[in-house]
Amino acid sequence: MEPKRKEDHVVKGIGGSPGIVIGKAQLIKRDRIDIFAYRLIDEAEVPGEERRFKIAVEESKEQCLKVKDNILSQDAKEVVYIIDAQLMILEDRMLIDETIRRIREEKINAEWALEIILQKLRGAFKNIDDEYLSERKSDVDYIGERIVRNLLGKKQDSISDLKEKVIIVAHDLSPADTAQMTRDKVIGFATDIGGKTSHTAIMARAxxxxxxxxxxxxxxxVEIGDSIIIDGNTGIVLINPTKTVLNEYLxxxxxxxxxxxxLFKYKDLPAQTLDGYRIKVVANIELIEEIPSVLEHGAEGIGLYRTEFLYLGRKELPSEEEQFQTYKSVVERLHSYTTIRTMDIGGDKFISHLDLAKEMNPAMGLRAIRFCLKEVGIFKTQLRAILKASNYGKIKIMFPMISGVSEILQTKEILEGVKLExxxxxxxxxxxxxxxxxxxxxxxxxxAxxxxxxxxxxSIGTNDLIQYSLAIDRVNEHVAYLYEPLHPAVLRVIKHVVDCGHNAGIKVGMCGEMAGEPLYIPILLGMGLDELSMNALSVLGVKKIIRSITYRESRELLDSIMGFSTASEIKxxxxxxxxxxxxxEFKDLRNAN
Incomplete structure (x- = not known):
């Protein structure tokens, strides 16, 4: 007798990409590949083992190139960079040379040697405080699995052969998986793991x-064939919903x-309140390939261009020319300005030979501007590239993690020196x-x-500011509930910064996740912020809210909530x-916590 299927079962996760879809589940289960470690008995076996490894790497490259061609044939150029990132890892000399060296010197099999090097690469991403950057470890895992499968002669699973429209359910999806998805076959997906900034989520949004x-x-x-509902707006999945629930979601x-x-009628309209208060709504990006989405959703510029990806997962530092060409290609595609943030990582994230001590808490250690002021040569190379790119479009430079006046004075001195050069x-x-x-x-x-x-x-970086102000680790599930943007202390801090900036005659913006949350927009308007920078997909919704209220109403709302003493009252x-x-727009908030 078959076990009874779950009915009207609700599972809560993280909304990776907005939208609601209803369909049949296609379950993808992949058994983990066990790696057997053994030593080569005879010296004569070493060349053959090296050759076996090189062939597996070449096969992996060919498979990635095939996936890339498939993407281009579907006119999905905006996501090609994900496969390019995998190809870069496959070209990484550390990965290739170090694995071969292990095979030769330790006389071990290729799978074992590769796993040792992969562990080293994964370690480079460990303890990264930035959610987007920490998710990049998955790229290393995917490439490692692909090479090992080729070493063992195991077939590479593919979801490109689907015959009907389905919702994919999997433990995780590799960049190659998501890159092969076609909109006419894969109408939605749900995974066990991943976050808002994982490649899986980025691909889904793209x-x-x-x-x-x-x-x-x-x-x-979930079982194959189950009827499921994906609600990417609220992060909810419903399995085998009742007819009543199904009609509700339809x-x-x-x-x-x-x-x-x-919402698209707001694309080319300014973010202006009903009584004429003007605020800029701009976008956060990490990669050049996100620019089409920025333009499509009506962002007025880029308020935060994260440059860390240029430095991660590589043996050598990016050259001045490479950085210049990257920044130039961004600014040339925009009519408005781009705010480039200098690197916001520490030396522990470079796979290069920097002589730096291991830190107990990298998030509060030698990172961002502190690292730049210690490694001035690396900093100057980035500044030169940014300044050269400023000849091709409007650029602003933003420095992260400034804690005091001496740091900004040193930074300005270095910048002036680079300008003179x-x-x-x-x-x-x-x-x-x-x-x-x-x-x-x-x-x-x-x-301030x-x-x-x-x-x-x-530019107020609320992600870290809230974390440091409330003394919590937002990735620790035991205290993450304390991460509360509407905490009275947080609101007072933001208002203080805005007032200090305006009193000095400078503009004040916000580039953390809080800036793109529709619920908070009237509060931020009331505080008098000049700019809000967010994920491009949030721009149109935020514009609508701004254009539907008055600045006066926002000020009155702010005055009311500043009298409350707890976050729950304010919320x-x-x-x-x-x-x-x-x-x-806020219908789902009625029953939310």
Missing amino acids: LEIPAVVGLERITQD EKKRIYERLEKE LKNEGIPFDSDIKIGIMIEIPSAVTL DILAKEVDFF SFVKEEMIKRFPM
């Missing part, structure tokens, strides 16, 4: 496929799609380039009035106000 990730055990709850889906379609070399650049700092450390908040005299703008009050004004 392809505009609804997805929920981080469901922990969805592969155990209506939700209809409303959502209508609202999404209506370029001038003497006859290389053109924007001599009046604007510079700003991220306000993300409590000491910078305290000194003094720091404002040294720069052209502030309840704001929810009620937003539900009253935007009943359709």
Whole structure:
């Protein structure tokens, strides 16, 4: 007798890509490959083992190139960079040379030697505080699995041969998997693991496929052929819903799609309140390939261009020319400005031979501007590349993790020195380039009035600022619930920074996750922020809210909530106000915690 299937079972995860989809589940289960370690008995076996490894690497490259060709044939160029990233790992000399060296010197099999090197590569991403960067470890895992499968002669599983429309359910999906998805066959997917910044989620958003990730055990709850609902807006998956629930979600889906379609009328409109208050709505990006989405969704520029990906997972540092060409290609594609943040990682994340001590807490150690002021040569190379690119488009430079005045003074001195070098070399650049700092450390908040005299703008990095202000680790599940953007202390901190900036005559923006959360927009407007920088997919929704309210109403809302003493009071009050004004957009908030 077959076990009874779960009915109307709800699983909560993380919304990886917005949208609602209803369909049949296609379960993908992949057994983990066991790696057997053994020593080569005879010296004569070593050349053959080396050759076996090299063949497996070449086969892996060919497979990735085939996937890339498939993507290009589907006119999905915006996601090709994910396969290019895999190809870069396959070309990495450390991966190839070090594995071969292990085979030769230790006389061990290729699988074992490769696993040792992969562990070393994974270690380079360990303890990265930035969620996006920490997710890049998965690229190494995917490449390692591909090479090992080729070493063992195991078939590479593919989801490109689907015959009908399905919702993919898997423990995880590799970049190659998601890159092979076709919109006419894969209508949604759900995975056990992953976060908002995992490649799986990024790909889903690029392809505009609804997805929920981080469901922990969805592969155990779902069977092939189950009817499931993916709600990427709320991060909910429903398994075998009842007819009543199904009809409810069909209506939700209809409303959502209508609202999404209506949002595009705001694409070319300014973010301006009903009483004329103007604020800029711009986008955060990590990769060049995200620019089409930035333009499509009506962002007015780039408020945060993270440059860390240029430095990660490589044996040698990126050259000045490589960085220059990358920055140039970004600014040439935009009519507005690009705010480039200098590197916000520490030396522990470089796979190069920097003589740096291991740190107990890298998140608060030698990273960001601290690392740059110690490794001035690396810093100057990046500054030269940014300045050279400023001759081809509008650029602002932003420095992260500034904790005091001495750091910004040293930084400005180095920047002026680089400007003088370029001038003497006859290389053109924007001599009046604007510079700003991220306000993300409590000491910078305290000194905001003094720091404002040294720069052209502030950008409040709420992700770290909230974490440091409330003394919590937002990736620790035991205390993550304390990460509360509407905490009265957080709101007072933000208001203080805005006031200090404006009193000094400079613009103040925000580039953390808080900036793109629709619920918070009236509060941020009321504080007088000049710019909000967010994921490109959030831009249209934020524009709609801004254009539907008055600045006066936002000020009144802010005055009301600043009188509350707890985050729960503030959240309840704001929810009620937003539900009253935007009943359709915030309908799901009625039953949310």
